Amino acid sequence: MSLTYHLQVVNLLAALLLLISFAMLSQRRIIGLVTLFAWQGAALALSTAIVAWSTGQHHLYYSAGLTLILKVIAMPWFFYRLVKKLDVDREVEPMINIPTTMLIGIVLVIFAFNLALPISQMSGTVTRSTLGIAMACVLLAFLMMITRRKAITQVIGFLAMENGLFFAATSASYGMPLVVEMGVALDVLVGVFVLGIFFFQIRETFDSLDLKHMEKLKEH
Amino acid sequence: MEIYWVLGIPLAGGIFLALWGCRKHAPEINALFSLLTLVAAAVLTARIVAEGPMMVGGEGWFFIDSFNVFLVTLTAFVAFTTALFSRPYMRIEQEHGRLNAHRLRLYHSSYQIFIAAMLLALTTNNMGILWVSMEAATLATVLLVSLYRTPASLEAAWKYFILCGVGIAQALFGTILLYFAAEKVLGSGGTALLWTHLNGVKAQLEPTVLQLAFVFLLVGYGTKVGLAPLHNWLPDAHAEGPTPVSAVLSGLLLNVALYAVMRSKVLVDGALGNDMAGNLMMGFGLLSVVLAAFLIKRQTDVKRMFAYSSIEHMGLITFAFGMGGPVANFAALLHMTMHSLTKSAIFFAVGHATQKAGTQLMDGIRGLIKTNPTIGWGLMLGTIAILGVPPFGVFASEFLIITTAMHEHPWATPFLLLALGVAFASIFGKVQPMVFGETELPRLSHQPALAPVFIHLGLVLMLGLFIPPYLAGWYKQAAQLLGG
Numbered sequence: 258m259s260l261t262y263h264l265q266v267v268n269l270l271a272a273l274l275l276l277i278s279f280a281m282l283s284q285r286r287i288i289g290l291v292t293l294f295a296w297q298g299a300a301l302a303l304s305t306a307i308v309a310w311s312t313g314q315h316h317l318y319y320s321a322g323l324t325l326i327l328k329v330i331a332m333p334w335f336f337y338r339l340v341k342k343l344d345v346d347r348e349v350e351p352m353i354n355i356p357t358t359m360l361i362g363i364v365l366v367i368f369a370f371n372l373a374l375p376i377s378q379m380s381g382t383v384t385r386s387t388l389g390i391a392m393a394c395v396l397l398a399f400l401m402m403i404t405r406r407k408a409i410t411q412v413i414g415f416l417a418m419e420n421g422l423f424f425a426a427t428s429a430s431y432g433m434p435l436v437v438e439m440g441v442a443l444d445v446l447v448g449v450f451v452l453g454i455f456f457f458q459i460r461e462t463f464d465s466l467d468l469k470h471m472e473k474l475k476e477h
Numbered sequence: 478m479e480i481y482w483v484l485g486i487p488l489a490g491g492i493f494l495a496l497w498g499c500r501k502h503a504p505e506i507n508a509l510f511s512l513l514t515l516v517a518a519a520v521l522t523a524r525i526v527a528e529g530p531m532m533v534g535g536e537g538w539f540f541i542d543s544f545n546v547f548l549v550t551l552t553a554f555v556a557f558t559t560a561l562f563s564r565p566y567m568r569i570e571q572e573h574g575r576l577n578a579h580r581l582r583l584y585h586s587s588y589q590i591f592i593a594a595m596l597l598a599l600t601t602n603n604m605g606i607l608w609v610s611m612e613a614a615t616l617a618t619v620l621l622v623s624l625y626r627t628p629a630s631l632e633a634a635w636k637y638f639i640l641c642g643v644g645i646a647q648a649l650f651g652t653i654l655l656y657f658a659a660e661k662v663l664g665s666g667g668t669a670l671l672w673t674h675l676n677g678v679k680a681q682l683e684p685t686v687l688q689l690a691f692v693f694l695l696v697g698y699g700t701k702v703g704l705a706p707l708h709n710w711l712p713d714a715h716a717e718g719p720t721p722v723s724a725v726l727s728g729l730l731l732n733v734a735l736y737a738v739m740r741s742k743v744l745v746d747g748a749l750g751n752d753m754a755g756n757l758m759m760g761f762g763l764l765s766v767v768l769a770a771f772l773i774k775r776q777t778d779v780k781r782m783f784a785y786s787s788i789e790h791m792g793l794i795t796f797a798f799g800m801g802g803p804v805a806n807f808a809a810l811l812h813m814t815m816h817s818l819t820k821s822a823i824f825f826a827v828g829h830a831t832q833k834a835g836t837q838l839m840d841g842i843r844g845l846i847k848t849n850p851t852i853g854w855g856l857m858l859g860t861i862a863i864l865g866v867p868p869f870g871v872f873a874s875e876f877l878i879i880t881t882a883m884h885e886h887p888w889a890t891p892f893l894l895l896a897l898g899v900a901f902a903s904i905f906g907k908v909q910p911m912v913f914g915e916t917e918l919p920r921l922s923h924q925p926a927l928a929p930v931f932i933h934l935g936l937v938l939m940l941g942l943f944i945p946p947y948l949a950g951w952y953k954q955a956a957q958l959l960g961g
Contacts, residue, residue, distance in 0.1 A: 264741055287925070314665075334878075341741070373683060376654070376657070376685075376686060376689070378627075379683060379685075379686065395650070399643070402643065403638070408635070411639060415639070415642055415643070415646070418643075418646050419646065419649075422649050422650055422653065423652065424648060425653055426653045426656070429653065429654075429657045430653070430656055430657040430660050430665065431665065433652075433653065433656055434603075434605060434656070434665075434669065434670055436603070436605070436606065437603065437605030437606065437609065437652075437670065439608030440605065440606055440608075440610075441605075441608075441609060441612075441649070443609070444612040444616065446611055447613070448612075448616055448618050448642070451616050451619055451620060451638075452638070453637070454620065455619065455623065455631075455634070457636070458623060458626055458631055459631050459635070461626075462626060462627075462628050462631055463628060463631070473931055
């Protein structure tokens with residue numbers, strides 16, 4: 258009985274994740290995007306913890322903890338500081354207007370659910386129905402990366418994609434082996450650190466973080 | 478035990494060089510660590526040759542067989558010669574004011590970390606750790622590509638980071654799917670992603686899941702191999718980064734990414750029992766060969782041109798692995814070796830040529846044979862070797878690949894021959910005036926470091942004329958392992 262109750266909470270959180278993904282697509286300000294990213298991380302950490310609790314998969318607690326520390330606290334804090342320091346929080350105009358992006362997003366969600374259907378039928382986990390949502394989150398984050406020009410928004414899109422992948426791993430097979438998850442977390446951490454340095458280099462050279470300055474190298 | 482030395486030395490080197498900082502002799506220390514890595518790799522190889530495949534550590538965290546041990550040696554060897562080359566090269570770049578001491582510190586430290594990440598990717602038994610170390614190898618080189626801090630190099634590094642990041646995220650999803658299939662057979666926990674365990678039960682893995690997993694893994698790691706149409710980052714990163722970085726990216730990283738694809742292919746072949754994986758690889762490979770050959774024609778920048786040539790050769794190797802079977806696999810492994818050695822040698826020679834001319838544009842580089850005969854000969858011989866002229870080793874491997882293709886997939890042969898012909902004509906036509914043309918440029922004032930170029934080309938020549946029996950046996954064993 259209690260398992261179905263937990264399951265409902267996880268499903269609710271999964272729906273929340275998808276909603277946040279759409280909200281990120283429609284968000285124009287970078288600070289707002291960072292806040293949404295933090296909330297997405299929080300939803301992910303909470304759902305991972307609930308899955309861990311209800312199924313007794315203890316290694317998922319570590320995974321939830323890592324998500325909480327990295328994606329809810331450390332990275333948003335880092336991005337806030339970066340945005341303030343670099344003073345880039347102005348309205349950004351995406352390459353495709355927002356309503357069109359939303360429509361494309363809906364198509365992607367339908368596609369993701371169809372793609373996930375055969376796999377989730379095979380899965381033995383209690384959370385398998387959320388696999389479609391996880392894949393939709395991945396695709397929506399991908400869409401955000403394509404339609405945004407600012408360097409920071411692309412990176413947040415990339416990290417949101419990683420969130421979706423983690424959610425996919427949790428819902429399909431109760432997460433990856435711990436050593437792998439730790440490795441992935443380490444990579445993400447180092448990646449964000451490298452990017453921090455990198456943003457300053459871009460800013461120093463181009464005096465802006467807008468990627469439209471970086472379209473010189475075309476395929477000849 | 479040796480395996481810990483192989484991984485530990487470059488890692489320690491990376492940390493040590495970061496702490497050593499801008500003090501004197503950092504380039505020499507860099508070369509010394511690379512030499513020690515090479516020695517450790519050689520000892521490891523000797524052990525594998527004597528005792529056969531082995532698993533090391535805990536539940537078998539590392540697995541070394543004849544397939545990866547040859548790549549370990551190749552990686553350690555090219556890493557060492559590149560460190561030798563970079564010592565005088567980077568000093569001259571510093572004198573030209575393109576670099577300062579702080580960036581050189583970053584360069585040395587990242588270089589060692591990059592080598593460590595590649596060696597970990599090659600030796601780990603865990604498909605998850607394989608992913609982690611591939612990503613680590615990307616991260617270690619992002620700041621190297623942007624080392625000169627020019628607008629173009631920053632753009633190239635950004636493109637490299639984002640495109641490879643997205644690509645590698647696909648590979649992560651592929652790995653998740655693989656784990657999902659494995660967990661049903663092997664149970665959850667750390668051992669379910671170990672390649673040796675998976676290989677043992679590959680016939681029981683769920684075919685539909687593995688099929689999907691392989692598509693994601695191929696697209697993901699294929700981005701790093703530089704397979705068309707996912708190759709966009711490669712020419713930029715090669716052209717804008719410092720030349721030693723171009724040499725190791727082209728000669729080593731692409732191989733390691735292809736290694737990851739091949740490890741996945743062995744599992745998927747076992748689970749599916751059909752040629753799906755091979756056909757996909759043949760398709761991507763052939764597309765890369767043809768597309769790159771025609772893009773070579775339009776290049777004006779010498780490093781970009783040879784970067785496209787790398788895409789072409791990686792496509793050819795992918796195609797050969799896709800055909801499968803002992804002969805094609807043998808040829809692909811041989812071609813991997815030849816391409817690594819030759820392409821890094823070319824980049825060394827090109828590095829000095831561009832340093833002398835002060836430009837990477839081919840129109841600005843003329844008459845090397847008159848002003849600097851050794852650079853000129855190095856570039857000319859390297860070009861001839863990479864274009865597959867006998868008696869160099871590239872000829873042997875390309876010949877094997879094409880004859881196998883004629884036998885098994887005759888439809889592909891005209892495309893391959895056409896692409897190789899176009900590439901030959903364009904590269905030779907562009908390099909010839911660079912080496913033999915007229916020039917008023919003065920002679921290069923400093924002594925170029927060209928020993929690595931001739932060592933590499935000597936090896937390629939030797940392997941073209943005669944492959945020692947133990948080496949041939951080794952390749953055959955690896956080819957057998959890959960099946961197909």
